Amino acid sequence: MAATGTLTRADLAEALHRDVGLSRAESATFVEQVLAHMCGALARGENVKISGFGSFVLREKSERIGRNPKTGVEVPIAPRRVLTFRASQSMRDDIIDAG
Known part of the structure; x- marks a missing residue:
């Protein structure tokens, strides 16, 4: 993981390179393809479920009335x-358990 405490695409590609043995270029391409496939499914309105990891779910939020916290205007x-x-x-x- 990067020193910033954020896992990046490059970190994922490097892990694939190190753990699976793909070349760095193949690893980067693989990560990009997986992310593009997930984004495409979400853009089409499909949910993405990765067993053992979690689910990305699209929700439709209806129109509602909010309030500007500074002015109080609705x-x-x-x-x-x-x-x-x-x-x-x-x-x-x-x-x-890790925490």
Whole structure:
């Protein structure tokens, strides 16, 4: 993992190179293809479920009234799609045990 505490695409590609033995170029291409496939599915409105990891789910949020916290003025919030992630139970267990 990078020194910043953030796992990047490059870190994933390097792990594939190191652990699986793919070349660095093949590893980077593989990571990009997997991410592109996931993004494409989400763009088409499909949910993405990775067993043992979690699910990326698209939700439709309807229009609602919000409030500007600075002025207190009510403003309409447009309907929109939001992406949520829900970790699998095994991932949550692993994270809690690691902490």
